[in-house]
Every structure is written in structure tokens, then in C-alpha cells.
Amino acid sequence: MTEYKSQVWHVNVREQTLKREPVPDSWKRLGGRGLSARILLDEVDAQCDPLGPGNKLIFAPGLLVGHMLSSTDRISVGGKSPLTGGIKEANAGGRTGLHMTHMGIHALILEDQPKEDGFWVLHLSLSDGAKWERADDLAGLGVYATAPKLLEKYGDKVAIAMIGPSGEMQMKAAGIQNIDKDRVPARIAARGGLGAVMGSKGLKAIVFDHAGGQKPPIVDPEAFKAAQKDYTKSVLEHPQSITYRDYSTAAIAAMCNSFAALTARNFSRGTFDQVDQVDGDALREFTLKRGKPSDPSHACMAGCTIRCSNIFGGEDGKIIVSPLEYETIGLMGVNLEIGSLDSIGRLNWQVNDLGLDSIEIGAALGYVLGNGAANVGKKYNIERVPVVKGQAMSGYEPRSIKGTGVTYATTPQGADHTAGLTIRVKINHLDPTIQKDPSLNAQLNMAGYDTLGACIFAGFGYAATPDGVIKRLLKARYGWEDIPDNALQALGKETIKMEREFNRRAGFTKEDDRLPKWMTEQAIPENGAVFDVGEEVLDHIFDGIE
Numbered sequence: 013m014t015e016y017k018s019q020v021w022h023v024n025v026r027e028q029t030l031k032r033e034p035v036p037d038s039w040k041r042l043g044g045r046g047l048s049a050r051i052l053l054d055e056v057d058a059q060c061d062p063l064g065p066g067n068k069l070i071f072a073p074g075l076l077v078g079h080m081l082s083s084t085d086r087i088s089v090g091g092k093s094p095l096t097g098g099i100k101e102a103n104a105g106g107r108t109g110l111h112m113t114h115m116g117i118h119a120l121i122l123e124d125q126p127k128e129d130g131f132w133v134l135h136l137s138l139s140d141g142a143k144w145e146r147a148d149d150l151a152g153l154g155v156y157a158t159a160p161k162l163l164e165k166y167g168d169k170v171a172i173a174m175i176g177p178s179g180e181m182q183m184k185a186a187g188i189q190n191i192d193k194d195r196v197p198a199r200i201a202a203r204g205g206l207g208a209v210m211g212s213k214g215l216k217a218i219v220f221d222h223a224g225g226q227k228p229p230i231v232d233p234e235a236f237k238a239a240q241k242d243y244t245k246s247v248l249e250h251p252q253s254i255t256y257r258d259y260s261t262a263a264i265a266a267m268c269n270s271f272a273a274l275t276a277r278n279f280s281r282g283t284f285d286q287v288d289q290v291d292g293d294a295l296r297e298f299t300l301k302r303g304k305p306s307d308p309s310h311a312c313m314a315g316c317t318i319r320c321s322n323i324f325g326g327e328d329g330k331i332i333v334s335p336l337e338y339e340t341i342g343l344m345g346v347n348l349e350i351g352s353l354d355s356i357g358r359l360n361w362q363v364n365d366l367g368l369d370s371i372e373i374g375a376a377l378g379y380v381l382g383n384g385a386a387n388v389g390k391k392y393n394i395e396r397v398p399v400v401k402g403q404a405m406s407g408y409e410p411r412s413i414k415g416t417g418v419t420y421a422t423t424p425q426g427a428d429h430t431a432g433l434t435i436r437v438k439i440n441h442l443d444p445t446i447q448k449d450p451s452l453n454a455q456l457n458m459a460g461y462d463t464l465g466a467c468i469f470a471g472f473g474y475a476a477t478p479d480g481v482i483k484r485l486l487k488a489r490y491g492w493e494d495i496p497d498n499a500l501q502a503l504g505k506e507t508i509k510m511e512r513e514f515n516r517r518a519g520f521t522k523e524d525d526r527l528p529k530w531m532t533e534q535a536i537p538e539n540g541a542v543f544d545v546g547e548e549v550l551d552h553i554f555d556g557i558e
């Protein structure tokens with residue numbers, strides 16, 4: 013077997029060339045979100061047009077990807093966002109991260125713009141490098157029709173990242189769909205319009221053919237195995253893992269309802285009288301009653317022991333959508349007062365097929381769409397739009413869960429619960445004076461997990477494993493001797509610092525770190541809460557890390 017080589021693959025879409033280069037020293041100890049922030053800072057003018065030739069689209073597996081550590085094989089996609097105008101990282105499960113690592117691709121950087129209109133399939137392999145095929149027969153097709161054609165042509169062992177028609181049309185709510193372990197193209201790097209960036213590069217799909225690839229080397233296999241064993245035990249036994257396995261992410265709907273933190277009726281109420289029709293219990297009951305292929309528990313990537321996903325099928329025994337996630341239920345269901353999982357699931361399939369972000373479209377549908385909620389608000393001169401930095405909030409009402417409101421306001425990523433959700437912290441979520449530290453802690457942790465390639469739910473397991481398991485894993489994998497004790501937060505700090513610097517160069521100021529004004533004035537009826545965390549908190553939350 014040939015020696016494993018970790019390289020940066022630079023693809024120029026104008027010249028249709030591939031250069032495989034050594035990883036620069038300053039990129040070696042970063043992966044995923046942190047690496048894509050480093051590359052964007054080093055190589056992209058923050059003032060560039062996100063859909064122009066100056067922007068780059070980056071695919072970067074996390075630092076711990078490649079070893080089937082439970083729920084830790086995610087792919088991060090990064091670029092300047094056409095939706096927010098700032099830095100963007102969106103990550104997804106599925107096969108892409110694992111296969112890229114086995115091919116030795118530390119990062120894939122797509123640059124420039126094609127000479128002519130039309131779309132291409134980029135096929136990457138170890139033996140042939142980059143091959144380009146016209147995608148005329150795929151242009152305009154949804155992802156559910158595109159994936160089988162690609163699998164037929166390139167074989168069913170490959171990983172694929174692709175866009176739907178929304179990405180081809182460069183819509184700002186377009187994401188990038190990745191196939192999962194069962195070859196379903198529903199693992200979307202959804203947020204921030206990165207599908208539009210891929211469309212602007214003329215790429216309908218990227219096929220990763222890992223034939224001849226191998227697992228990345230481990231410097232100390234025994235130590236890695238021991239740390240992996242401890243982590244796997246924690247993740248398997250953690251009560252949250254068990255809840256998500258049985259009830260999937262829909263489990264959180266009832267919890268949000270109890271805090272008046274649902275996003276009901278276009279963010280005007282915090283509870284929903286039909287919540288019991290769309291929560292985790294309902295989803296479990298439907299899937300069990302309907303039987304196969306419905307399944308309340310499904311893994312989006314090989315090796316995940318949490319299995320928070322599901323396969324949601326109809327009474328006719330046909331799959332409606334897989335998976336049906338809480339965020340979609342929150343924004344395309346509760347937000348629109350739709351109390352039927354069947355209807356939400358069907359809407360979800362359509363949005364997936366077009367390659368759109370269901371959070372953004374759910375919020376935009378709260379009015380009427382592909383370019384996201386902020387654009388709809390601007391067009392119709394509507395003030396009550398639930399966005400920060402131009403990106404729609406996800407399914408957690410920030411007036412009732414104020415720490416998450418702090419995250420929405422201050423994360424460089426635009427309103428996004430995956431940047432630092434605080435709903436599980438045991439505090440009074442309505443007290444504006446105590447939200448800074450929970451949000452900061454959650455933001456640093458999440459930026460760290462996104463840099464490692466770990467799923468948000470893997471965090472329960474990592475946090476519950478004693479003895480600095482992340483430090484042990486990194487040390488065993490790479491042989492680094494100088495890893496700080498809190499390796500997770502150290503990675504998170506470095507990542508957020510770079511992201512803030514990119515946004516500063518792009519022209520963002522502290523005035524962009526705010527929730528919409530109407531949320532500071534209009535109260536949630538159930539608890540009278542407005543968003544009243546002081547601006548001095550928002551302005552200084554990152555003081556300690558800069």
C-alpha cells in the first residue's frame with residue numbers, strides 16, 4: 013500500500029485544473045470550520061462578491077474525521093456567504109467527510125469561475141485526479157433524481173456533494189446536499205447560501221471516488237483505541253443520546269413548547285396548540301405504527317451510535333422524507349401552524365429536492381421565498397423578519413431562550429442555533445443578566461466541535477467522558493505534545509477569532525451583532541418576554557478571546 017499523503021487539492025474551475033499541494037504548516041493543526049476560516053482569511057478578499065470569481069468554496073473534513081469515531085465524520089463547507097455577506101461554514105453528515113479523508117484531502121478549494129455557462133460534474137479520484145464531465149442531462153433536476161444517475165455512472169461506493177435547481181439559480185438559501193450512508197441525498201450543508209456559491213462555480217456535483225484510499229495514520233493506535241472506547245461508552249450511555257435515538261431531534265419540540273420557545277405563527281407565539289401532533293412522541297408513534305421502511309432511528313453516517321435521524325414514511329409504505337428533523341418541524345410546521353407531520357414531511361421533500369435550506373424557506377414562507385427571509389422582508393417592506401446578519405433564526409425563540417438570542421446576535425455565522433444553543437443549560441432563560449457565559453461557552457464548544465468534525469450531538473458524549481478525551485484523541489492521532497487541556501475551547505477560540513476578523517474585513521461592525529429591533533419591543537404573549545440582554549453584553553462577549 014502506498015504511503016498516506018495529506019494534501020490540499022486546489023481546483024480551478026475556469027482552467028479545469030487540479031493541483032495537489034502539501035498542507036501549509038499553519039493549516040496542519042486545523043480541520044473543518046477552523047480550517048475553512050483560516051483559508052478564507054489567507055486567500056479570499058473579504059470584500060469580494062460571494063458569487064463572483066474571487067470567492068472560494070472550501071470542503072474541509074474535521075481533525076478527527078476518518079476513524080469512524082461515533083458521530084465524528086462530518087464535512088464542513090465554507091466560503092463567503094451570499095446570504096449574510098460574511099463568513100460562512102455549514103456542515104453535514106453523510107459520506108463526504110469520511111471519503112475525503114481516506115483520499116488524503118485535507119481541504120478541497122474550488123476557485124474562480126467557469127469560462128462559459130452550463131454545469132459540470134467534477135470527479136475526483138486518487139488515480140486520475142480531476143475529471144470533468146458536462147452535466148447537461150442533470151441541469152434542472154432535483155437532487156433525488158440527480159443522485160441515482162450519478163451513482164449509476166460512477167458506482168455506488170462514491171461520495172457525492174451536489175446542488176439542486178436552487179443552487180443552479182444561485183438562490184441565497186441554496187445548500188449543498190451530500191449522500192448519506194444509504195445513498196440518499198439529504199445531508200445538507202444548508203445554511204448561508206453555499207449551494208449558490210457552488211452554482212456560481214458551474215458545479216452541479218462533486219464525486220469523491222475513494223478507491224485506493226486508506227484510513228489516515230494514527231501515531232499511537234493503542235492510546236487512540238483506549239480514548240475511543242471511553243468516548244463510545246459515554247456517548248452510548250448518555251441519556252440525551254438515548255432520547256435522540258428513540259425520538260429523534262423532534263424530541264426537543266415539547267421542551268421548547270414548555271419554555272414558550274417555539275417559533276409559532278411566524279415568531280409571534282412561543283407555544284403551539286398542536287405540538288403533540290408534531291413532537292418526538294408523535295413522530296415515534298407514526299414511524300412505529302407504519303412500520304418499515306419507516307424507522308424512528310437511523311444513522312446518517314457509518315459508525316454513528318446516537319442515530320438521531322429517522323426515516324419518515326406514509327401509510328402507503330412509501331418514504332415521505334428521510335430524515336424529518338426538528339428544525340424543519342419548527343420552521344416549516346410550527347412557524348406556519350401546520351400540525352401534520354405528513355404535510356411537513358412532504359414540504360420537506362420538496363425543499364430538499366430543490367436543494368434549499370428548510371429553515372430559511374420556512375421563515376420566508378412565514379411571508380411568502382428562494383432568496384431567504386431577509387430578502388422577502390426587504391422586498392415587501394416588512395419589519396418583523398426573524399433574521400440576524402441576513403440569515404433566518406432556527407427553531408428556538410430567542411426572547412424565551414435569551415442565551416440562544418445572544419448566540420444568534422453575536423456569532424459570526426448569522427442566526428444559527430448550531431453555533432451555540434443554550435436551552436439545556438440549567439438556568440433561568442428569561443433573566444437577561446446571566447446569559448453571556450452560557451452563550452460564550454456554547455459558542456466556543458460548537459466552534460471546537462465543528463473544527464473536529466463532530467456532530468452537535470456527539471458533544472454529549474465528549475463532554476461526559478472524563479480525562480480530556482479530545483486531547484487524548486488528538487495526541488494519539490497526530491502525536492502533538494503541546495495540546496492545551498481544554499483542546500475543544502482552544503480550537504473554538506482560534507476559529508471564532510478568525511471568523512470575526514474575516515467579518516471585520518468584510519465591513520461588519522458591532523451594530524450587526526444585534527437581534528432585530530422588533531424582538532426587543534414586541535413580547536411573547538405567553539411569558540411577556542422581550543429580548544432585553546444589554547448591548548454592552550453583546551459588544552463585549554468575545555473580549556476575553558481577542
Ligand code: SF4
Pocket residue numbers: 083084105310311312313316317318319320321467468469470
Ligand atoms: S447523531 Fe444524528 S446527525 Fe449526528 S451523526 Fe448521528 S445520525 Fe448524524
